[in-house]
Amino acid sequence: MSAIVLDKVSRWYGNVVAVNDVTMTIGPGITGLLGPNGAGKSTLIAMMGGFLAPSAGTVALDGGHVWKNPEIYRRVGLVPEAEAMYDMVTGAQFLLANARLHGLEDPGAAARRALELVDMVDPSDRAISTYSKGMKQRIKMATALVHDPTVLLLDEPFNGMDPRQRLHLMDLLRRLAAEGRTVLFSSHILEEVEQIADHIEVLVAGRHAASGDYRRIRRLMTERPHQYTIASSDDRRLAAALVAEGAADGVTLTNGTLAIQTSDFGRFVHALPRLARDSGVHLLEVSPADESLESVFAYLVAR
Amino acid sequence: MNPVVMQLTVRGLLGRRRSILLLVLPVVLLGLAWLQRLASHGSPTQSAGLTGNFALGTLLPLMCLLIGTGVIGPEIDDGSIVYLLNKPVPRRSILLAKLLVALATTLVFAVLPVAASAAIAGDRDFTLTAAFGVAALLAGIAYTTIFVALSVLSRNAVIIGLLYALLWEGVLGGYVPGVKDVSVRQWALAPAEHMLGADAAGYGVTSAVTVSVGLTLLAVVTVGAAWLGIGKLKTLRLAAAD
Numbered sequence: 001m002s003a004i005v006l007d008k009v010s011r012w013y014g015n016v017v018a019v020n021d022v023t024m025t026i027g028p029g030i031t032g033l034l035g036p037n038g039a040g041k042s043t044l045i046a047m048m049g050g051f052l053a054p055s056a057g058t059v060a061l062d063g064g065h066v067w068k069n070p071e072i073y074r075r076v077g078l079v080p081e082a083e084a085m086y087d088m089v090t091g092a093q094f095l096l097a098n099a100r101l102h103g104l105e106d107p108g109a110a111a112r113r114a115l116e117l118v119d120m121v122d123p124s125d126r127a128i129s130t131y132s133k134g135m136k137q138r139i140k141m142a143t144a145l146v147h148d149p150t151v152l153l154l155d156e157p158f159n160g161m162d163p164r165q166r167l168h169l170m171d172l173l174r175r176l177a178a179e180g181r182t183v184l185f186s187s188h189i190l191e192e193v194e195q196i197a198d199h200i201e202v203l204v205a206g207r208h209a210a211s212g213d214y215r216r217i218r219r220l221m222t223e224r225p226h227q228y229t230i231a232s233s234d235d236r237r238l239a240a241a242l243v244a245e246g247a248a249d250g251v252t253l254t255n256g257t258l259a260i261q262t263s264d265f266g267r268f269v270h271a272l273p274r275l276a277r278d279s280g281v282h283l284l285e286v287s288p289a290d291e292s293l294e295s296v297f298a299y300l301v302a303r
Numbered sequence: 304m305n306p307v308v309m310q311l312t313v314r315g316l317l318g319r320r321r322s323i324l325l326l327v328l329p330v331v332l333l334g335l336a337w338l339q340r341l342a343s344h345g346s347p348t349q350s351a352g353l354t355g356n357f358a359l360g361t362l363l364p365l366m367c368l369l370i371g372t373g374v375i376g377p378e379i380d381d382g383s384i385v386y387l388l389n390k391p392v393p394r395r396s397i398l399l400a401k402l403l404v405a406l407a408t409t410l411v412f413a414v415l416p417v418a419a420s421a422a423i424a425g426d427r428d429f430t431l432t433a434a435f436g437v438a439a440l441l442a443g444i445a446y447t448t449i450f451v452a453l454s455v456l457s458r459n460a461v462i463i464g465l466l467y468a469l470l471w472e473g474v475l476g477g478y479v480p481g482v483k484d485v486s487v488r489q490w491a492l493a494p495a496e497h498m499l500g501a502d503a504a505g506y507g508v509t510s511a512v513t514v515s516v517g518l519t520l521l522a523v524v525t526v527g528a529a530w531l532g533i534g535k536l537k538t539l540r541l542a543a544a545d
Contacts, residue, residue, distance in 0.1 A: 046541060049389065051385070051388070051389075051539075051541040053538070068538070070390070070391050070392060070393060071391050073389050073390050074391045078385070078389045080382065080385045080541075082381065082385065084383040085383050085386065086311055086314070086386070088314050088315065088318035088319075089314055094386075097307050097310070098390075100307045101307050101308070101387065101390040102390055102391065103391065
């Protein structure tokens, strides 16, 4: 059982703050690090993996520092985001090299076991340069698992995988977590994270925006005020009906567009077509004004 | 020194397209040496001119640049070095393993061709071959170590290295008096001049420094470069742009 503890960790590059005062503990089980692109997820994982010194604060693995301490790699397996590998060797040769670099007693057996885990035994005698993106992703996963680590750090591991490979990796991560390992993976896709993560840490613009199980995060995200813009045959009458019904918290009429704000998403989407029909109003266009993931994250930060 | 790192480095260095240049440049040199032999009837003085100026002054630093920046630079650029760095292997042995591969490659593809060019173009009892062989070996070790360190220290190692090899070592180091004193080529020529004795001046093999000063400076620069490279590799930043 291993735990990574981040205490008031910040990292800046010149004037740009990539990670801002983050405190969290990553324990056994699967933790999803969720955040939009550019949120600082890779920077945070690089610091956890000992590849970047925090500008302030500390990162510790089981009480020991990770920066400038290659010994942590006996316990840590890392899947980097970068796709580049040693393209000129075969998958099997690359795995064997990784096992030997770890100084394992039987590197051949360890390499075979890791290839079996990611279902890459058959193509392993081909050069890595011939692999698809998904296959490269699995070879990266195998190199992280070859020494049977207690901690796994995965930076966007589902990138480039087809649905079948995705399910296979999710299954593998669940098994590894069930064995008591600490698994942390980053993603910018909520659905991906909530499918397998026991625990979610949300990072937005370098700040730790939310933390908890996926139900709590999902609730935070769905309970936020939603905004829609509507074009209809009679915006004024539709607005009055929505407010009277209690399906909207606020309405704004500007230049022939009706803007709606509602905190009860379910009630609004059910009431809108019914109210429009009952009032004899034709709906011409209904579009969400802030459905991007970024706006969801921005809302979490503002809380 | 880690054998796995060495194997991967050899595959990476010789498996890339630019490894063709490692063969082409020495072949061009040996071809020129052969033409020189035919044109000058094997005159050692003419041979010393070709080997001292073109082989030692231009080709050797370029070959060392190709090799030195090829053993670690591409892996840092594309991020694949992470597979070596995320292992319980001291960074020192990673850099030294790569340096050893680079030095062995330099010996085969750069130092031996330089010595051979003197032998082919014209020599008397292999005195020029031996003298230029020693100079090329010493300069090759220093150049390659400098370029290996440079590719850890800077992402623009090839550009910086090219300017250094062509301008500083090739042009300024050959002619400008002040620069001569701080040129790897001049330091490496000191023992060659000593070996040729009274004939050295006639062959145009002269150094701006004495043998002891030359050897000391070569050792300081080589060890210093390796030390800097190791230090930088220990704290190499590997975060994504994010």
